[in-house]
Amino acid sequence: xxxxxxxxxxxxxxxxxxxxxxxxxxxxxxxxxxxxxxxxxxxxxxxxxxxxxxxxxxxxxxxxxxxxxxxxxxxxxxxxxxxxxxxxxxxxxxxxxxxxxxxxxxxxxxx
Amino acid sequence: xxxxxxxxxxxxxxxxxxxxxxxxxxxxxxxxxxxxxxxxxxxxxxxxxxxxxxxxxxxxxxxxxxxxxxxxxxxxxxxxxxxxxxxxxxxxxxxxxxxxxxxxxxxxxxxxxx
Numbered sequence: 001x002x003x004x005x006x007x008x009x010x011x012x013x014x015x016x017x018x019x020x021x022x023x024x025x026x027x028x029x030x031x032x033x034x035x036x037x038x039x040x041x042x043x044x045x046x047x048x049x050x051x052x053x054x055x056x057x058x059x060x061x062x063x064x065x066x067x068x069x070x071x072x073x074x075x076x077x078x079x080x081x082x083x084x085x086x087x088x089x090x091x092x093x094x095x096x097x098x099x100x101x102x103x104x105x106x107x108x109x110x111x
Numbered sequence: 112x113x114x115x116x117x118x119x120x121x122x123x124x125x126x127x128x129x130x131x132x133x134x135x136x137x138x139x140x141x142x143x144x145x146x147x148x149x150x151x152x153x154x155x156x157x158x159x160x161x162x163x164x165x166x167x168x169x170x171x172x173x174x175x176x177x178x179x180x181x182x183x184x185x186x187x188x189x190x191x192x193x194x195x196x197x198x199x200x201x202x203x204x205x206x207x208x209x210x211x212x213x214x215x216x217x218x219x220x221x222x223x224x225x
Contacts, residue, residue, distance in 0.1 A: 004153075032211045043201055043216040044154065087153055091210045097167045099144065099214070101153030 001026055004090050006102035013109055017078045021105045023088030024070045033071045034089040035062055038104065044087055047073075078109045113138060115204050115217035123223045124192050132187040132220045136204030142166075143185040144214060145177060146201040154201055160185050161207070189222075197224045 006023045013019050025033075033050035048055060050062040050071050061074040075082055088102035116135045124130050136143050142161045146154035156169035160179035179185045183204075189196055199219045205212035 034213065043218050046213055046215065049211075049213060091212075093210060097159070097210055098169070099156045099159075101146075101155070103151070103153045 002102075003027055003092075004088055004100045004102040006086075006088050006105045008103060008105060010106040010108055013078055013107070015078055015080060015109055015111055017109075018074065018076045019078055019107065020075075021073045021086055021088075021107075022070050023072070023090075023102050024068075025088075025090045025092075025100075026069065027090075027092050027094055028069065029094045030069070030090045030092040032091040033062075033064055034091075035060075035071075035073050036087040036089060036101075037084045038087055039084050044101075047086070075107075078107075080109050080111060083107055083109045115140075115202060115215055117200075117202050117217035117220050119220055120218065121221045121223075123225065125225050126192055126194060128192050128224075129188065129190045130192060130222060132189075132200050132202075132222075133184065134187070134202030134204075134217055135184045136202075137215050140204035140206055140215070141183050142205045142207055142212065143179060143183065144203045144205070145185070145187045146203065147171070147196075148199040148201055148219070150198075157187070192224045194224050197222060 035047040036044040038044040054063040059076045085104040087104045144159040145157040148154040158168040163179045174190045201219045202217045203214035205214045
């Protein structure tokens with residue numbers, strides 16, 4: 001089983017739709033969590049950190065569920081510019097500090 | 112304020128050769144991590160440098176080595192290149208090596224091994 005798993009998608013949604021991604025992690029020693037977005041052939045860019053209390057940034061909401069070991073990202077009112085791959089990132093202390101990326105979920109927002 | 116920079120942007124090598132990739136962190140950052148990203152995959156952690164020392168290492172062979180300089184810039188060296196080393200190599204910098212650090216990525220170096 002992979003340490004961090006994401007549904008690869010693709011998710012095809014119309015403009016204005018709400019879309020949600022989940023990411024599961026297997027190691028309970030995981031301590032910090034992030035969502036990054038990556039455009040085709042570009043570097044990952046930090047979208048938001050994920051806090052235990054959940055956090056919101058404009059149209060984006062991230063939540064953490066430690067009991068079930070998953071994080072989620074909700075995008076409201078999708079824009080064409082939201083089309084990208086969304087990467088889940090988990091930092092854990094397991095035999096040392098480790099940063100694990102999920103393989104990413106692809107989102108296509110269409111007009 | 113310059114972000115993370117990497118050089119070169121593209122590189123073509125042949126099997127068995129050696130390559131050195133370079134990274135300058137974002138201003139004010141002291142920690143550099145290197146990642147390998149194969150097509151269609153998420154970045155895989157290679158190692159992290161902090162205070163000129165390798166602090167953590169992922170599951171990569173000793174052919175992958177690195178260095179951090181006093182100005183916090185870093186190099187990634189790969190010896191005895193294999194076809195499977197073809198990938199996008201990403202450098203990320205952060206303010207410290209703590210577990211809650213937010214990492215900022217450079218544009219990457221695309222390495223092709225023929």
